[in-house]
Amino acid sequence: xxxxxQTPKFQVLKxxxxxxxxxxxxxxxxxxxxxxxxxxxxxxxIHYSVGAGITDQGEVPNGYNVSRSTTEDFPLRLLSAAPSxxxxxxxxxxxxxxxxxxxxxxxxxSIL
Amino acid sequence: xxxxxQSPPDLILQEGANSTLRCNFSDSVxxxxxxxxxxxxxxxxxxxIPSGTKQNGRLSATTVATERYSLLYISSSQTTDSGVYFCxxxxxxxxxxxxxxxxxxxxxx
Numbered sequence: 001x002x003x004x005x006q007t008p009k010f011q012v013l014k015x016x017x018x019x020x021x022x023x024x025x026x027x028x029x030x031x032x033x034x035x036x037x038x039x040x041x042x043x044x045x046i047h048y049s050v051g052a053g054i055t056d057q058g059e060v061p062n063g064y065n066v067s068r069s070t071t072e073d074f075p076l077r078l079l080s081a082a083p084s085x086x087x088x089x090x091x092x093x094x095x096x097x098x099x100x101x102x103x104x105x106x107x108x109x110s111i112l
Numbered sequence: 113x114x115x116x117x118q119s120p121p122d123l124i125l126q127e128g129a130n131s132t133l134r135c136n137f138s139d140s141v142x143x144x145x146x147x148x149x150x151x152x153x154x155x156x157x158x159x160x161i162p163s164g165t166k167q168n169g170r171l172s173a174t175t176v177a178t179e180r181y182s183l184l185y186i187s188s189s190q191t192t193d194s195g196v197y198f199c200x201x202x203x204x205x206x207x208x209x210x211x212x213x214x215x216x217x218x219x220x221x
Contacts, residue, residue, distance in 0.1 A: 033209070042116075042198055042211035050207065058208055088153060097207055098143050100160040101200075106153050 002026050006091050006104035013081045013111045021076040021107050023091030031094045032074040033101070036060065036087040043090060049074055050097070081111045113203045114139045118212035125189045125219045133184040133215045135199035142202070144175050146184050149196040149214070158184070158197075189219045 007022045025032065033048035035058075045058030049068040063085060065077040074093075078085060088108050092101040115138040125131055135144070146158040159166050159173040161182065166173055170189075175182040186193055196214040203210050 035211075040213075042213045043200075044211070045208050048207060056207065090155065097202060097209075100143075100145055100157055101209065102157065103147075103155040106155075108153075 004104035010108045023074045025093040029093035034076045035090045086111045116212040122216045130187045135182045145200045147198045191219045
């Protein structure tokens with residue numbers, strides 16, 4: 001049972017490049033979400049999904065796109081990377097919004 | 113939206129000491145989670161505790177929902193307890209989870 005798997009673990013991009021961060025879970029969880037964590041801060045919600053085909057914005061959605069075509073996968077896309085998007089990104093899943101969230105190990109993204 | 117405040121922001125303990133971390137929230141909630149972020153950056157679920165008290169080894173947590181706070185107790189601290197402790201609650205309406213800024217704990221050997 002792998003839980004929540006994020007790939008890649010590390011990535012360096014140049015300003016303006018595009019990239020997709022992958023997130024997959026094998027627990028048949030309906031609720032999935034993406035967070036970013038900046039130094040000295042807690043996690044801030046970027047986007048979330050309550051099931052396949054349904055997504056919505058969190059606190060800091062600008063510059064990011066998501067889609068949810070399957071229950072298992074919830075990729076996060078940066079269309080034109082900016083230095084302000086340098087951060088650690090976490091994906092999480094749970095059976096529903098009231099149940100405990102399970103986190104992946106994170107992706108450390110640097111944008112030069 | 114709901115506000116989450118954690119205290120203290122930083123804490124240094126000698127190995128073996130006990131500590132209490134606090135999480136205050138500004139609105140009623142129907143769930144609350146405590147996480148430990150270890151020095152490698154991994155987020156570990158500690159407790160899911162919308163109300164009442166739970167214990168897991170040296171750690172325990174109490175949430176008093178009517179008074180809008182939760183406490184995390186660490187007894188006989190160990191160096192491996194070092195890291196950042198977060199509490200998280202759903203916002204009003206429940207689809208978004210709001211994290212506190214965390215308590216950074218360092219346990220000295």
